[in-house]
Each structure stands twice: as C-alpha cells, then as structure tokens.
Amino acid sequence: MSDKLNLSSDVVIIGAGLAGLAAAEQLTRSGYDVIIVEGRDRVGGRVKTINVADTEVDAGATWVGPHHTAVRGLASRMGVRLIPQYHSGKSVLSFDGKRQDENESAFASGLANDLSRIALSLETLADAVPVAAPWEHPNVDYLESMSFGEWLATVKAAEETRAFFNVLSLVHWGAPVTDVSLLNVIRYIKCFGSLEVMLKVEGGDQQDRIEGTAQGLIKRFANSLDARILLNAPVEHIITNDNGLTVQTPREEINAQFAIITASPAHRSFINFTPPLPEQYYGLARAWRQGALSKAFVAYEKPFWREDGLSGESVSDNETVFLTFDVSPQDKSTGIIMAFCDARGFDGFNQEERQRRVVEQLVHLYGERAREITDYADFSWGNDTFAAGGPNPAVGPGAWRSFGRYLSEPVGRVHWAGTETAHDTSGTMNGAILSGLRAAEEVTKRLGPVNPR
Ligand SMILES: Cc1cc2nc3c(=O)[nH]c(=O)nc-3n(C[C@H](O)[C@H](O)[C@H](O)COP(=O)(O)OP(=O)(O)OC[C@H]3O[C@@H](n4cnc5c(N)ncnc54)[C@H](O)[C@@H]3O)c2cc1C
CATH class of the missing domain: 3.90.660.10 (Polyamine Oxidase; Chain A, domain 2)
Known part of the structure; x- marks a missing residue:
C-alpha cells in the first residue's frame, strides 16, 4: 500500500496561477469539490x-x-485598486549606442515611416487570422514557412525597425524575432486587439x-476560494481509468473525476500520463518552448x-x-x-x-x-527552479499548423487551461482567467448538475 496521503475531489486542478484559481472559483460556486495542486511553494505562477x-x-x-475586463472585475471584487x-514626459530611444529623446528628429523621420509601414503590414496580416483555428488560414503554408525575423528581411525592414520589433518579441515571447513564427506573431496581435494596443500605455x-502588486491580488483571490490548495505538490503522474483518474505528487494521491491542467504547454510534458497522451500532445509540448x-x-x-x-x-x-x-x-x-x-x-x-x-x-x-x-x-x-520560462512560448515556424489544435482539446478526463489556450488576450493574466472559466465550463457539462453553493 502507498504511504501517500489519500485525498479525493470531483476535480483536481493542476496549477495555482490565475487560470487554475479562476477554474476553481467557477467549479466550487457550482457546488463541486475541488483540490488545486501547485508545484511551487506559492500561488501565482507567472505572477510573483x-x-x-x-x-x-x-x-x-x-x-x-x-x-482586460476579467482582471479588472477580479480586482474590483477583491477590493484591490x-x-x-x-x-x-519624454521616453528615450537608444539604437546602436546612440541615445536620443523620443521627439528628436533623427528618429521621427526615416525610422518612423519604416516602422509605420511594417506595423501596417502586420496589422493587415493579423486582421485575417482566425484566432481559434489559425491553421485554417488560407495562407497558412506561407505564414508558417518563416520566422518573424525572416519575414522582416523579406519586407526589407530597416535595421532599426527590426531592432524595435526584436524588443517586442523579447518582451512578449522571451525570444528574438528569429525564434517565433510569423503566424504566431500575427495571431498574438489579433488576440491582443491590435499592435497599437500592445504598444501603448494610456489606452493600451x-x-x-x-496596487500592492499582482501577486497581492492573487493571494486575496486564493484565500477567498472554497477549495483546498496544496503547495509544494508537483504533479508527477496522472493515471486514468474508466471510473476516474488519480493524480500523484511526491506526497499525495488524489482521486477525482476530472483534471484541469493549467501548466504551460511545455511543462505539460513533465507529467507522466498512463495511458500516454496521443503523440501530437508531446509534439505540442516540444514546439511550445517557453521563452x-x-x-x-x-x-x-x-x-x-x-x-x-x-x-x-x-x-x-x-x-x-x-x-x-x-x-x-x-x-x-x-x-x-x-x-x-x-x-x-x-x-x-x-x-x-x-x-x-x-x-x-x-x-x-x-x-x-x-x-x-x-x-x-x-x-x-x-x-526559476520550477516551471522555468516566461512570459509566453516562443512558437516557431510550422508549430501552429502541426500542433495548434491540441492546445485545448481534452484527452479523456483531462482538460486543458492556461493563458496559452485562450483566444482573447492570450498571453496575459486576462487570458489566463478566461481560459480557466472555459475549462471549468467544459468539466461542468460533463459532471452534470449539483446544488450550487
Ligand atoms: C516577466 C513577465 C511579465 C509579464 N507581464 C505581464 C503583464 O504585464 N500583464 C499581463 O497580463 N501578463 C503578463 N505576463 C503574463 C502572465 O503572467 C501570464 O499570462 C499569466 O500569469 C499566466 O497564468 P496561467 O495561470 O495561465 O499560468 P501560470 O501562471 O504559469 O500558472 C501555471 C501554474 O502551474 C504550475 N505547474 C506547472 N507544472 C506543474 C506540475 N507538474 N504540478 C503542479 N503544478 C504545476 C506552475 O508552477 C504555475 O504556478 C507576464 C509574464 C512574465 C513572466
């Protein structure tokens, strides 16, 4: 007999980031018993x-x-401003070691025109992307044939324009323009609303x-939940059978009807599945390399x-x-x-x-x-010592076409959430909440009605 602590619930949620907490709130409100298992010693995930x-x-x-109405709504409910x-004031630009204030003419002339030209091309490409199924784009072969960097070369972007978009790439995908596919970039722009929204402070x-940090908000959120949260509990193994599933951590064994995994796609592959996931899910984990x-x-x-x-x-x-x-x-x-x-x-x-x-x-x-x-x-x-990487996956050429459809398609009793699986504001805290709510709804449909709390 195993010497692990035996627990049971209707649903096990893996990950106490915003996606996991949002899913837990929704499910417990509907009357289900939920346990959240988190590998780190804290809640928040990519919020710290x-x-x-x-x-x-x-x-x-x-x-x-x-x-970002889901985060705004949460902050307001938790009484956080x-x-x-x-x-x-002016911002500062520095390319090739040459520092200048934002409104100095050298930047305003040539580079501004080139930046606008490239930004417009990107926005036009982004407009046509079906965010929920980008692999269905009529030009998917072209869009998946090259990295963002290769595309910038194709459209003859000026050196400084390329440097500017490299900054965008580093901050969003934690990787340079050479590492992310053109399709990934334009899908992301569409998920955010527009390039302008991505770049702006006021109105963007x-x-x-x-106030008091994003993790402060998440701690309040976690404390408000009617769900058990196990910290320092990295999920190692998920065993599914006809009647339910068992989630194993080094110390606990939890029996449940369904699991919602909110770990980012790359981190899903650190979990051992019995029976194994279909091959494409491992391809997805490989291709969604965390920046x-x-x-x-x-x-x-x-x-x-x-x-x-x-x-x-x-x-x-x-x-x-x-x-x-x-x-x-x-x-x-x-x-x-x-x-x-x-x-x-x-x-x-x-x-x-x-x-x-x-x-x-x-x-x-x-x-x-x-x-x-x-x-x-x-x-x-x-x-980071657990679930390293951030902020978002650096998805390279060909990955969306081959594996994109497996991001959120359930496998048996296992459902998927996490900001990467969102269609609206994917890659943000807001997308994380929306993805948790979507996964909770999927599981609720399968569990059937109980008395709401
Ligand atoms: C530096 C940086 C800056 C960012 N800036 C912004 C910003 O300004 N605005 C914005 O909206 N978003 C920003 N983001 C993105 C935002 O943080 C994420 O989109 C969001 O927090 C993701 O939430 P999540 O719940 O989907 O995933 P996560 O927060 O990653 O949660 C997943 C959880 O699963 C846990 N986990 C993984 N594997 C296992 C396992 N085997 N067992 C148990 N637990 C496991 C992880 O430890 C983690 O806690 C930023 C991210 C970073 C890193």
Whole structure:
C-alpha cells in the first residue's frame, strides 16, 4: 500500500496561477469539490512579488489594459485598486549606442515611416487570422514557412525597425524575432486587439498596474476560494481509468473525476500520463518552448529622471536592458526603474555582473545620477527552479499548423487551461482567467448538475 496521503475531489486542478484559481472559483460556486495542486511553494505562477528598497514590485505580470475586463472585475471584487502606469514626459530611444529623446528628429523621420509601414503590414496580416483555428488560414503554408525575423528581411525592414520589433518579441515571447513564427506573431496581435494596443500605455496594455502588486491580488483571490490548495505538490503522474483518474505528487494521491491542467504547454510534458497522451500532445509540448525573460529593479532616493522631463520609459537594442519603465510608488517615497532584460545577456552572469550591466545602461539612458542607486533586485524566469520560462512560448515556424489544435482539446478526463489556450488576450493574466472559466465550463457539462453553493 502507498504511504501517500489519500485525498479525493470531483476535480483536481493542476496549477495555482490565475487560470487554475479562476477554474476553481467557477467549479466550487457550482457546488463541486475541488483540490488545486501547485508545484511551487506559492500561488501565482507567472505572477510573483519581489522586494526592492522595502517596496513590493512585480517580478512577473504587471499591467492591466482597459479591455482586460476579467482582471479588472477580479480586482474590483477583491477590493484591490488599479493605479495608472507613470507615463508623463519624454521616453528615450537608444539604437546602436546612440541615445536620443523620443521627439528628436533623427528618429521621427526615416525610422518612423519604416516602422509605420511594417506595423501596417502586420496589422493587415493579423486582421485575417482566425484566432481559434489559425491553421485554417488560407495562407497558412506561407505564414508558417518563416520566422518573424525572416519575414522582416523579406519586407526589407530597416535595421532599426527590426531592432524595435526584436524588443517586442523579447518582451512578449522571451525570444528574438528569429525564434517565433510569423503566424504566431500575427495571431498574438489579433488576440491582443491590435499592435497599437500592445504598444501603448494610456489606452493600451500598459495602462494600469495593480496596487500592492499582482501577486497581492492573487493571494486575496486564493484565500477567498472554497477549495483546498496544496503547495509544494508537483504533479508527477496522472493515471486514468474508466471510473476516474488519480493524480500523484511526491506526497499525495488524489482521486477525482476530472483534471484541469493549467501548466504551460511545455511543462505539460513533465507529467507522466498512463495511458500516454496521443503523440501530437508531446509534439505540442516540444514546439511550445517557453521563452526566457528577466526583470531588474533599480531603486533611487527619488525618481530623478522626472525632473529632466523623462518618463522613465526607454527602448534600446542593448544586449542586456531593452526596455525600462518607471514603477515608483505613487507617494514617490523612492524612485524605481523596472528594466526588462534579455535572458541571453543577463541570466548567465552572477548578481554583481548583472547589476553592473543594468546600471551602466541606465547611466547611458538617464545620465550619471543613475549610478547613485539605493537598492537593486532582479528575477530571471528562465532560471526559476520550477516551471522555468516566461512570459509566453516562443512558437516557431510550422508549430501552429502541426500542433495548434491540441492546445485545448481534452484527452479523456483531462482538460486543458492556461493563458496559452485562450483566444482573447492570450498571453496575459486576462487570458489566463478566461481560459480557466472555459475549462471549468467544459468539466461542468460533463459532471452534470449539483446544488450550487
Ligand atoms: C516577466 C513577465 C511579465 C509579464 N507581464 C505581464 C503583464 O504585464 N500583464 C499581463 O497580463 N501578463 C503578463 N505576463 C503574463 C502572465 O503572467 C501570464 O499570462 C499569466 O500569469 C499566466 O497564468 P496561467 O495561470 O495561465 O499560468 P501560470 O501562471 O504559469 O500558472 C501555471 C501554474 O502551474 C504550475 N505547474 C506547472 N507544472 C506543474 C506540475 N507538474 N504540478 C503542479 N503544478 C504545476 C506552475 O508552477 C504555475 O504556478 C507576464 C509574464 C512574465 C513572466
């Protein structure tokens, strides 16, 4: 007999990120018994709080766009405020080591025209993508034949335009333009609404932050649920038979009718399935390689860049820091720059070297005062000890056509959720919630009615 703790529920949810918690809320409200199993020692998944200068900051997801109604609704129910992303003043651009303020003419002329030309082509391509079934696109062979980088070369994008879109690629897929397929990029743009929405602060995806951090919101959400949450419980094995399934972690064995797996597609393959999943599901896990992205937070006595008329926003082709934002607390008790760092020029170095690289680039962008730091913290999602990678999969050429249809198609008693399986706002916290609700609805239909709580 196994010495594991035996538990049972109607549904087991794997993953205590937003998708898992949203699915659990929906199912428990309908009267079902739910257990959530989470491999990490915390809830939140790709949402995580770290500390810099005694201030909590978002190492993972940060922003909520105006159209992210599921997150907005959740925040409002949990009594958590959204605060506007600081966006006053000029941003800074730095390509090939040449720093300039946003509205200086060198950028405004040639590059702006080329950027608009490429952006328009992308938007036009995105318009025609059937987001729920991109493999049905009439030109799927062409769109899946090349990476985003190859397409940029085909349309003769200027070097700086390519560098600009590389920043977009790094921040969304944690990988350069050479690693993601053209179809993946345009589908993602359609899921977000438009390229403009993806890039904008006011009226766009970077409009608001969650007061007290996104993980603060998720902790409240988790505490409000009428479901058991097991932490430090990595699911190793799922055994299905005619009557139900058994989910095994190193310490627990949980019997249930159905499972909802919210792990990102690449992490699904770390679970052993008996009977095995159909072959295509392993192909999917291989092809949905999780990108890598890191964030550094540099604290100062005050947000000094504001005195120079700067917003703290910057875009660079620097090999370490490619994007910055001002995430200082609203009371300006300290100044904090959040720097998105390219894993390739960051993750392999020790903390001293990572900090040196980040601060040097901030000095380049904001002047010598950027050297006078009061604190520093960083987090590398690609180096995380469990379910490493982030923020989204770097889906390469051919992957959507071969495996896309298996993202959310249930296998027996196993259903799939997670932001990657959403059609609307896929790749965001909002998409995660929507995917959890969709999977809960699928399972509810199969379980049949019980008395709602
Ligand atoms: C650096 C970064 C910045 C981001 N910025 C934003 C942003 O500004 N705005 C925005 O909306 N989104 C942003 N995102 C994306 C957002 O965080 C995700 O889309 C969302 O949180 C995904 O939620 P999820 O529940 O689908 O997946 P996850 O949060 O990944 O949850 C899945 C859970 O499953 C667990 N798990 C995996 N395998 C197992 C197993 N075998 N057993 C048990 N548990 C397992 C994982 O530990 C994880 O907790 C960002 C992400 C990152 C990394």
